[in-house]
Amino acid sequence: MLQRFLDPAVLAGISGLDLIAKTVVQGFIAGLHRSPDFGFSQEFAEYRAYTPGDDLRHVDWNVYARTERAYLKRYRGETNTRLTLLLDASSSMGYSSHSVSKIDYARYLAASLFYLANQQRDAAGMLVFDDEVRAFFRPSTRQGQLMRLLHGLEGAEPRARTDFAKPFLHVQDFLKRRGLVVVISDFYEDPERAVRTVEPLHFRGNDLVLFHVLDPKEIRPALRDPVILVDMETRESMEVAPEYAHVEYPEKFDAHVALLKEKARRAGIGYFLLPTDRPLDEALREYLGIRQGRM
């Protein structure tokens, strides 16, 4: 039942990214209770004796009433990290064959990650790019950061072409501290070049995850008749035969995905393929898995 709320098609009917993110995360957390394998940063870890300077809000007053000693409750989640999300907002991300476009799915995913990070008190930032850096939100835990990020996501409309080189050079300048870097894109780029472009972030100690967002019809086009297709980024048009789309295109596309996955694996980069008709919990689970590994 709760799984239904993670369905992108259902989420598309909810207005407001904050509400979508809350629905996704809370539904996802509720589902986790049945999974003891994953820890949660809000879980109780240990008690620590109070020392001057500690925040009195964390004193367990019930223990103090029983023992007259001040102890602080420690949580695992207090091991903070920095989440930097790189969102591809090129024109190709605007493609959709059903109610949820790739950019919408990417927004839901990003919002859910931001919401989760905010729950974890992790600093979260975002960089929106196409062939240029269109927006950059420095990672922070400040009050209102979540709303800023969500607002930034709202304004991330697809346009222009994809170019990893410029935005990644730019983000390297800003990411001085280690953290988790999530790249959400459709990766219409040469896998070798794409991985080589993002690889330096990993070298700097960041955990890097590539979320490859694709529409199902991009993976398996359903053409029954010849049709003229127009490239959403280059505006180039081409008449395409159905038999090609059914036979040769899948082979090439699968080879592209496999190569990207292989390159990422060799570079120690996480790779996760996300068709836009799949629930978001798998992406969140991937995120939490990586984050847990960092603690």
Added chain:
Amino acid sequence: MGFLAPWFFAGLAALGLPVYIHLLRRHRTTPQPFSSLMFFERRTQSSIRHRRLRYLLLWALRMLLLFLLALAFANPFVTGVSPAERERTLLVVAVDASFSMREGDRLERARREAVRVLGGRSASGQAQVIAFDSQVRVLTQPTVDPGELRAAVETIRAGDARGSYGELGRALRSIAQSSRLPLEVHLISDMQKSSLPASFSDLRLPAQARLTPHPVVSRPAPNWAVENVAAPGSIADPKKARVLATVAGYQTPAARRNVSLVANNRVLATKSVDVPAGGRVAVEFLTLDVPYGFNRAEVRLESGDALREDDRFLFAVERSDPRRVLFVHEARDTRAALYFRAALAAAAESSFLLEEVVVEQTAGLQPARYAFVVLSDVLSLPAAFEDALRQYVRTGGSLWIAAGAASARRPRLPVVDEAVLESRYYARSAERFQTVGNLDPAHPSIRRAGRWEGVKFYQVTRLAPGQARVVARLTDGTPLLVEKQVTEGRVLVFASTFDNISNDFPLHPVWVPFVEQTARYLAGLESRASNITVDSFVELRSVREKGVAVEVIDPEGRRPLALKDAASLQTYQLMREGYYELRRANGRHGMVAANPDRRESDLTTMAEETLALWQKTGAESAAAASGGAEQRRVRGLWWYAMLAVLATAMAESLFANRYLHVEEEEAA
């Protein structure tokens, strides 16, 4: 196939719409955005072919849909029989076996055609084989056995009878009535025009019958034939015998032909005649030298055509001594005997010997020794002779009475006891004489002697005819010639005299044939024809001659009558050409020759219009029959057309929907 509302085909103009949409209007493809073309390659050839094919299929479906709509509204129908109905149809193969089918290989071709027709029927359909000439012979009952049907066809032989399509029509109506099945009639014949009946209605086919003609000849063949022979049935003097033959040509050019008179296989005379193109010529033989007794004679023609069976004409002739005739008259009357004798002697085929006696000499005479007796205006007769005469007449003898002024003095006529009313006299001057006002042309005395216009009667004896047959009347209605049947015999009363006093009859040419024909009639020679037509009946006995055996010997020398038939049969039908020997119930022997009807010699085929009209009688009968039967014959096809419209519309909808669906997908 026809259409009840063909003007709906104007709707075919709507076919231009799909032509415009699919062929004239250029199709525009809406480009569809796609995220990236980096994995696509340009391939156009296949796509264009696919698009064209798809559009052509859709176009064809729409054209078909419009055409079927127009067809359904035009309300098509067919008059043929469906395969299911064909199973319920009786196939009747009617093969012509008339005399004309003897020409060339007509019958063989007919049999081959019949086998072909039977071979083309469905295995479960019933069929029947019949052969017809003047009668219809049912060779098989309705059956599905091909062997039986084929064997029946093989047994068909051409006969000597005349073909009759009228008889065939009656038989078909009978078959349809008994089988209660629609008939599919295949007529295999030479389509001879002369076989058509006098009334076209006799050809009428039964309801739900379809006639398919199979002519075995493409065009009529030329044919010469001995059309007729006029020869005496009996002769007394061969030198006085006269044989008149008519040679006819049908569809023939002018030609010279030899004609021979043959008796007992001996050629008596041969003549060469010029037969005009498609015409006739008469050939006369003035001698018939045959021995005493019955003789088999024929007139033979050397024609050289393919139908040889009509190149001879058979006739039988009996040679005998002259028959004696007793002529009784008053002693004072000498003119009557003179004129009577002269008339009998003048007849070409005279075979009578006249014996004149006066009334007073008749006492010891036996009337039975004479062929017939003539009482020429006698006043009285010896009682013994009158009794002998009465007995003679009762036992089948013939008496001819001339009732003139002397007879009028008697209260009653002798022998017949008819009352004499009065004697009428008409003045010779001022044209007050009487003439003949009414004649019975059917009577043998009048049949060949009917020109009595100028004969004047000055005196007649008025009789009360009673139940007697009045053969001739004067203009004032007075009976002039009366025939009365007395038991087995016959009495003819002429109400005047045989001299030229009471009338001027003996002075007119008609006197001779009148006397001759009447003499032959009274002597019983008139009914003895030398030849008759095949299919005719000969009389073997009268109604009163019961229990006496008769005998018939056919041309093959066989006796076709069974004992029961020999004792009871009144007439016998001559079915084949040839000489038949007859022994009648009255003990008289006779011989008669049967010849095929010469209408069969005219091989002219019937007009195609006639044949077409005949074929239509089946449809007209069906139309006149019940409504249900009409529906079975004329089957409307609009229902099938509408089903086809529905099927095509569904196919078009599915195809177009699929196409539009793809368009939408691509547009999305």
